[in-house]
Amino acid sequence: xxxxxxxxxxxxxxxxxxxxxxxxxxGQVLRRMSLETLSQEGPGRVxxxxxHLVQELKGREKIRGVGMGCPGLVExxxxxxxxxxxxxxxxxxxxxxxxxxRLRLKVEVANDVNAAALGELHFGAGRGMNDFxxxxxxxxxxxxxxxxxxxxxxxxxAAGEIGHMPVDIFGPRCxxxxxxxxxxxxxxxxxVTRAQEKLRDNPRSLLSSLGKDVKLTPKLIAEAAQRxxxxxxxxxxxxxxxxxxxxSGVVNLLNLELIIVGGGVARAGELIFGPMRKAxxxxxxxxxxxxxxxxxxxxxxxxxxxxxASLILRP
Amino acid sequence: xxxxxxxxxxxxxxxxxxxxxxxxxxGQVLRRMSLETLSQEGPGRVxxxxxHLVQELKGREKIRGVGMGCPGLVExxxxxxxxxxxxxxxxxxxxxxxxxxRLRLKVEVANDVNAAALGELHFGAGRGMNDFxxxxxxxxxxxxxxxxxxxxxxxxxAAGEIGHMPVDIFGPRCxxxxxxxxxxxxxxxxxVTRAQEKLRDNPRSLLSSLGKDVKLTPKLIAEAAQRxxxxxxxxxxxxxxxxxxxxSGVVNLLNLELIIVGGGVARAGELIFGPMRKAxxxxxxxxxxxxxxxxxxxxxxxxxxxxxASLILRP
Numbered sequence: 001x002x003x004x005x006x007x008x009x010x011x012x013x014x015x016x017x018x019x020x021x022x023x024x025x026x027g028q029v030l031r032r033m034s035l036e037t038l039s040q041e042g043p044g045r046v047x048x049x050x051x052h053l054v055q056e057l058k059g060r061e062k063i064r065g066v067g068m069g070c071p072g073l074v075e076x077x078x079x080x081x082x083x084x085x086x087x088x089x090x091x092x093x094x095x096x097x098x099x100x101x102r103l104r105l106k107v108e109v110a111n112d113v114n115a116a117a118l119g120e121l122h123f124g125a126g127r128g129m130n131d132f133x134x135x136x137x138x139x140x141x142x143x144x145x146x147x148x149x150x151x152x153x154x155x156x157x158a159a160g161e162i163g164h165m166p167v168d169i170f171g172p173r174c175x176x177x178x179x180x181x182x183x184x185x186x187x188x189x190x191x192v193t194r195a196q197e198k199l200r201d202n203p204r205s206l207l208s209s210l211g212k213d214v215k216l217t218p219k220l221i222a223e224a225a226q227r228x229x230x231x232x233x234x235x236x237x238x239x240x241x242x243x244x245x246x247x248s249g250v251v252n253l254l255n256l257e258l259i260i261v262g263g264g265v266a267r268a269g270e271l272i273f274g275p276m277r278k279a280x281x282x283x284x285x286x287x288x289x290x291x292x293x294x295x296x297x298x299x300x301x302x303x304x305x306x307x308x309a310s311l312i313l314r315p
Numbered sequence: 316x317x318x319x320x321x322x323x324x325x326x327x328x329x330x331x332x333x334x335x336x337x338x339x340x341x342g343q344v345l346r347r348m349s350l351e352t353l354s355q356e357g358p359g360r361v362x363x364x365x366x367h368l369v370q371e372l373k374g375r376e377k378i379r380g381v382g383m384g385c386p387g388l389v390e391x392x393x394x395x396x397x398x399x400x401x402x403x404x405x406x407x408x409x410x411x412x413x414x415x416x417r418l419r420l421k422v423e424v425a426n427d428v429n430a431a432a433l434g435e436l437h438f439g440a441g442r443g444m445n446d447f448x449x450x451x452x453x454x455x456x457x458x459x460x461x462x463x464x465x466x467x468x469x470x471x472x473a474a475g476e477i478g479h480m481p482v483d484i485f486g487p488r489c490x491x492x493x494x495x496x497x498x499x500x501x502x503x504x505x506x507v508t509r510a511q512e513k514l515r516d517n518p519r520s521l522l523s524s525l526g527k528d529v530k531l532t533p534k535l536i537a538e539a540a541q542r543x544x545x546x547x548x549x550x551x552x553x554x555x556x557x558x559x560x561x562x563s564g565v566v567n568l569l570n571l572e573l574i575i576v577g578g579g580v581a582r583a584g585e586l587i588f589g590p591m592r593k594a595x596x597x598x599x600x601x602x603x604x605x606x607x608x609x610x611x612x613x614x615x616x617x618x619x620x621x622x623x624a625s626l627i628l629r630p
Binding site: 147179245 | 388445446458467468473474480481482483484485486491492493495557560563564565567568569597598600601605
């Protein structure tokens with residue numbers, strides 16, 4: 001058996017781009033390719049794109065199979081994808097069946113955040129760890145759980161939705177229908193809303209000087225915070241405290257050893273990690289026994305792609 | 316091999332009583348014994364009591380070993396018990412090592428609520444289920460997790476503390492040091508406090524007619540509710556809603572199939588189960604895919620004892 005038997009293709013399907021790569025047993029991406037997702041044209045067209053991307057990446061090489069990370073609810077083993085946000089017409093699509101038929105390769109499918117958690121487990125910040133959560137802070141707030149050294153998806157593949165755990169069950173309505181969810185407090189748009197509210201009372205903030213025409217983003221707020229702006233720092237401090245407080249409940253439930261944080265909002269770095277770590281330490285039970293490390297993702301934006309490939313490489 | 320090889324002794328250590336029983340492979344309790352816990356006399360004396368109880372129950376029978384359910388934090392595999400509430404001087408006790416030395420039998424130790432979850436898995440309401448939580452509503456609020464068909468304790472044995480997950484991170488201080496924990500809202504004493512607060516504004520409630528000298532308990536409130544008292548019903552409706560809302564977050568995180576509820580407060584039955592079920596259905600994501608059953612414990616007060624024996628019978 002040559003090197004070719006130890007390669008897989010990982011695909012990270014998003015609403016904007018489809019990213020693919022040939023990945024080896026060490027988790028290295030040997031070749032890459034990316035396409036703009038034709039998300040408005042329905043699942044048939046997007047599956048065509050994925051098949052094309054896989055064929056191009058594969059060339060004449062022998063590969064073990066294709067691992068896919070998809071948004072939405074992914075039924076494990078069956079590889080059926082349900083209701084992915086930002087993909088039009090994907091009510092219920094048998095991604096595994098469809099791609100296996102046309103590619104004549106083994107295909108495995110996982111939720112994209114779960115794939116990222118697997119990537120971190122095998123090749124990233126979670127190596128050697130048994131129990132951790134990989135949380136992404138961005139427009140949405142997602143999570144992937146590794147328990148007893150394996151991806152935990154639950155029977156129907158729906159596990160990991162830390163973004164829809166309550167920060168405050170009496171809190172404001174979330175788009176999921178529930179009230180006071182984590183995402184409703186720290187999703188990117190809500191961070192911006194909180195900054196805007198504070199701006200009304202603090203017209204001297206650096207953020208005001210950007211002018212009324214600039215669309216505020218977590219990135220701009222982080223830049224202002226890094227330049228010392230009090231209001232911007234306060235926004236991230238609150239965000240970190242809320243995430244840390246919620247995570248302490250998850251640690252009390254699951255006795256996790258590690259928390260890996262990624263996503264755009266996490267790029268604010270210590271501005272958010274500091275308060276998050278403090279809230280977590282103050283609020284978690286059992287002191288030393290439950291001491292938890294909280295770190296940033298090691299694979300970054302490649303976590304999903306590499307983790308998807310690991311569905312094949314480390315079954 | 317005769318029947319004697321298929322017996323184990325289960326022990327349920329509590330702050331008030333030590334209950335023991337000889338349990339067979341079908342989860343039946345063949346003989347029982349109970350002692351008042353000499354909890355004020357320290358761990359040495361209590362371990363003496365347990366050894367005595369095991370010897371008495373065993374008689375000349377051949378048994379496979381002894382399974383123990385203990386309050387507090389139990390380190391899995393090592394069988395070390397830390398900081399059990401209501402047991403004086405138990406900072407850190409090697410229960411497994413101590414009992415194995417003097418009994419010359421195999422001893423396995425689990426947290427008492429975890430043992431109850433195991434009992435329900437093997438012989439109770441959780442038979443055939445893979446992913447569920449067993450939650451006890453009483454003075455404290457505890458939980459035991461079965462994931463992928465096995466007890467999930469986490470690396471250091473601290474998992475399952477659903478009572479110390481946040482209902483509202485901005486809420487009132489809990490005895491654990493955290494804020495707004497589930498136990499802080501629905502632990503027995505807080506249910507009573509809420510009833511007392513409501514009584515001030517509703518002097519015509521049945522509960523008022525009990526007189527000022529009667530100490531209010533969840534049991535008395537449940538009795539008043541069953542007799543149609545509006546205030547008492549409202550107390551349980553709120554309690555059920557809070558528990559259901561918190562559980563929806565746990566289901567979103569773990570995609571559980573089943574929730575088993577036990578403990579004194581759960582004896583209020585449909586008064587609390589109705590609102591709990593409603594809140595859970597309304598708040599959980601993904602509709603049909605995550606439909607969860609919520610049931611009462613089948614083994615009741617024997618769950619801990621039988622589950623402890625199953626540590627030996629179903630290792």
